[in-house]
Amino acid sequence: MVALHVGILSFNSCFPCLPHSRLLRLRFTKRKLFPVAAMDEDPIREWILSEGKATQITKISSIGGGCINLASRYDTDAGSFFVKTNRSIGPSMFEGEALGLGAMYETRTIRVPRPFKVGPLPTGGSYIIMEFIEFGASRGNQSVLGRKLAEMHKAGKSERGFGFDVDNTIGSTPQINTWTSDWIEFYGKHRLGYQLKLALNQYGDSSIYQKGQRLVKNMAPLFENIVIEPCLLHGDLWSGNISSDKNGEPVILDPACYYGHSEAEFGMSWCAGFGGSFYDAYFKVMPKQPGFEKRRDLYLLYHYLNHYNLFGSGYRSSAMSIIDDYLRMLNV
Ligand SMILES: Nc1ncnc2c1ncn2[C@@H]1O[C@H](COP(=O)(O)OP(=O)(O)OP(=O)(O)O)[C@@H](O)[C@H]1O
8 A cells, every 4th residue: 555655656556557658648637637646645644654754554443432533543663643534524623633732732741642734635524643642541640630730731821812823622612712812801702602602593592691691791700809821721621531641641632722711721620530639739830819619610611501502401500500600699
């Protein structure tokens, strides 16, 4: 198969009986019909065998676990690569993932797979190639995870405010990351407001929409007496996206990165199993801010609303009771 990537020679080996002139004609026709030349027909192989510095792909095996994309391991003489493909969605989703992984990788704090390449598949859809990580058996040490996550929050700073260079997705829901200088405005509009609008459009749920918007307009007192600096967040930190490498070092995967309030990172904590040692280690590096406890549910709310929008009414009551509690607490 490697030979397929070296143009006329490889063609020759596939059609050994054709006279040279016929071969050239065939090659020409093929190029005309398919502007993407043979070398580009499998851009994943092409990248691995060029910039990936491999001369041979020895094995390709599929990896289960993900819900949205097809995942594979490519073993080569230059090591292993992790590849995800999506047959219907264009490269923008993986570009968002690669930018997020790249930003986290650059902080040199917590381990994340290094992203290598994103592109379109010639048959439609897209792919991402990244560093393959050999996972260990355990979930890793909670206090190391807490410390390294806090180190990432501390190191990942933004000069453009809250947001990210591209929009990305949370699950399969679009996540809008328009740069905004004010956190309360960003969280109200692009996080809670976006999900509330989705619930209104999707389910006609005007009750949750109206109450939720009332909370958005009146939530400023929850942020009194704190300075909120934009920190690089993983954005979708739940147990399915947390692992450890074979040395027991924590690894975080599959991000929905943006620069936001550090506390928003705990919005998926209801599915993350963070224990006391995790939080103790985290707060040693990123001290707990006044009012942390009273904002906790506000950050869960975004993800409960997203689950309501993705998976239906089972999550509505959790979202609604958070909104009702805040409206009562704020007396609005
Ligand atoms: N860099 C990597 N190296 C090795 N294995 C990986 C790597 N990244 C992810 N995996 C494995 O592949 C599986 C699928 O990856 P991932 O969860 O990113 O897929 P996805 O379909 O994009 O995500 P999801 O459906 O969970 O949103 C994971 O459960 C994990 O076990």
